[in-house]
Amino acid sequence: MDGLDVRSTVLDRRQELWGRLTHDDFDLVVLAPPTLPADPDALIASICALPERPGVIALRPTEDAEERARLLAAGCLAVLWKGLSDQALRRALAALVERRRDEARQRHRQSRPEDSSTLGDFAYASPAMQAFMRVAHRVVPTESTILILGETGVGKEWLARAIHHDGPRASGPFIAVNCGALPEHLLESELFGHEEGAFTGATRSRKGFFELAHQGTIFLDEIGEMPTHLQVKLLHALERRHVVRVGGERPVRVDVRIMAATNRNLEEEIAAGRFRLDLYYRLAVMTLTLPPLRDRALDVPALVDNYVAQFATALRKPVTGVVPEAMRALAAYRWPGNVRELINVIERAVLLCQDTAIGLADLPHQIVGAPSDMSARTANLARASVETQQGFRDARQRVLDQFEREYLTTLLLEARGRLADAAQRSGLNARTLYDLMRKHDLRKEAFKVNRVAQPEPGAPV
Numbered sequence: 286m287d288g289l290d291v292r293s294t295v296l297d298r299r300q301e302l303w304g305r306l307t308h309d310d311f312d313l314v315v316l317a318p319p320t321l322p323a324d325p326d327a328l329i330a331s332i333c334a335l336p337e338r339p340g341v342i343a344l345r346p347t348e349d350a351e352e353r354a355r356l357l358a359a360g361c362l363a364v365l366w367k368g369l370s371d372q373a374l375r376r377a378l379a380a381l382v383e384r385r386r387d388e389a390r391q392r393h394r395q396s397r398p399e400d401s402s403t404l405g406d407f408a409y410a411s412p413a414m415q416a417f418m419r420v421a422h423r424v425v426p427t428e429s430t431i432l433i434l435g436e437t438g439v440g441k442e443w444l445a446r447a448i449h450h451d452g453p454r455a456s457g458p459f460i461a462v463n464c465g466a467l468p469e470h471l472l473e474s475e476l477f478g479h480e481e482g483a484f485t486g487a488t489r490s491r492k493g494f495f496e497l498a499h500q501g502t503i504f505l506d507e508i509g510e511m512p513t514h515l516q517v518k519l520l521h522a523l524e525r526r527h528v529v530r531v532g533g534e535r536p537v538r539v540d541v542r543i544m545a546a547t548n549r550n551l552e553e554e555i556a557a558g559r560f561r562l563d564l565y566y567r568l569a570v571m572t573l574t575l576p577p578l579r580d581r582a583l584d585v586p587a588l589v590d591n592y593v594a595q596f597a598t599a600l601r602k603p604v605t606g607v608v609p610e611a612m613r614a615l616a617a618y619r620w621p622g623n624v625r626e627l628i629n630v631i632e633r634a635v636l637l638c639q640d641t642a643i644g645l646a647d648l649p650h651q652i653v654g655a656p657s658d659m660s661a662r663t664a665n666l667a668r669a670s671v672e673t674q675q676g677f678r679d680a681r682q683r684v685l686d687q688f689e690r691e692y693l694t695t696l697l698l699e700a701r702g703r704l705a706d707a708a709q710r711s712g713l714n715a716r717t718l719y720d721l722m723r724k725h726d727l728r729k730e731a732f733k734v735n736r737v738a739q740p741e742p743g744a745p746v
């Protein structure tokens with residue numbers, strides 16, 4: 286089918302038809318006179334029932350209204366006849382091809398409606414993110430390849446979806462591939478497709494993600510994990526704008542916008558010989574680096590408010606905000622898991638919350654953590670000492686004793702009961718360390734590696 290921008294297979298004999306149909310993946314099947322049996326209903330129904338649900342077009346030698354009605358009733362997408370001019374036939378086929386593509390896109394969109402984010406859905410307030418979003422808005426209308434960098438959970442995939450969704454390819458598919466999640470040979474056939482018999486188990490040929498992303502966007506997540514031999518194949522695909530299926534020879538033209546992301550430092554990967562410099566240049570036409578959440582604490586309140594509102598609605602809880610101390614703790618936390626971690630923390634807090642505002646008690650200990658716990662405890666001790674007129678020296682001694690005990694316990698846990706190690710870590714000499722342990726009745730045996738499996742009775746673990 287010249288000029289239609291499709292990959293086609295022509296069969297001359299009806300006997301070959303079923304074999305081809307069950308081993309390949311066709312979107313459209315044109316049944317011309319040699320392949321259309323006298324009683325075609327069963328054949329048409331079986332074609333329509335194939336996994337790809339191909340559309341069937343019957344091409345008839347003459348125009349016959351009754352036959353046409355019968356073929357349509359049997360499930361044909363369209364009935365054309367050979368008397369039409371080449372140009373008219375081509376136009377009709379082109380329209381049918383386009384319709385199939387639309388349907389495929391529709392199916393893809395419906396399968397993941399929750400992912401249709403737009404840049405407008407991003408919550409942020411920090412100057413860093415304001416500057417970032419200005420750049421992101423600028424790349425939306427372009428077709429340029431984008432490389433998105435940043436730690437895990439900062440929003441790389443969400444950003445890619447949003448740029449696709451707001452851009453000129455919004456009506457096309459967005460196909461996300463995690464390059465780190467699949468073993469090498471599977472990744473290759475997932476990306477580029479394969480022909481029947483390309484490897485054991487390849488009983489049918491299949492389209493790869495590149496072909497599925499035709500006229501849309503392919504998002505290559507964790508590109509830093511891609512094995513080097515596939516990097517070469519990917520580079521060829523990017524340069525030539527076509528792919529060759531595994532076990533195949535024919536190039537298939539693909540029109541896709543490429544976005545890639547990684548949390549690795551690609552310069553280091555290049556220096557170590559694990560990532561190809563030429564591929565890097567191809568991908569990094571436009572590089573967007575999402576800063577970690579700890580470097581944009583001003584975004585925390587915006588994100589928190591956004592997700593409190595979302596989870597309150599989803600979980601039907603009357604929670605409307607966060608008390609100031611809790612918000613301060615959230616903003617001070619370092620968020621190693623970035624926005625993804627924040628979302629989990631807020632979901633849990635909304636679930637736990639018994640009030641209309643989230644308090645410190647609803648937050649996990651790593652956030653309200655030891656430091657503020659400790660200062661709360663010393664504050665209480667100070668108050669109690671003054672109120673009970675305990676005297677400054679006694680009160681201070683109690684706090685110091687408590688501190689010593691906590692310090693030594695942590696130290697010995699870290700050093701796994703090895704006194705030389707503990708002495709080195711703490712800067713205390715062995716004698717002082719030993720005296721302190723005796724004072725607090727701490728025995729090194731309690732901190733040996735197997736302490737969890739066999740706790741000594743009464744051992745402070």
Ligand SMILES: Nc1ncnc2c1ncn2[C@@H]1O[C@H](COP(=O)(O)OP(=O)(O)O)[C@@H](O)[C@H]1O
Nearest residue numbers: 407408436437438439440441442443444624625
């Ligand atoms: N600025 C933001 N506003 C709201 N949600 C965000 C923002 N940034 C990230 N998210 C959310 O954080 C989660 C993690 O984002 P994701 O794109 O999967 O991260 P990454 O791909 O970098 O690991 C997603 O649920 C995403 O919707």
Ligand SMILES: [Mg+2]
Nearest residue numbers: 438441442506
């Ligand atoms: Mg991700």
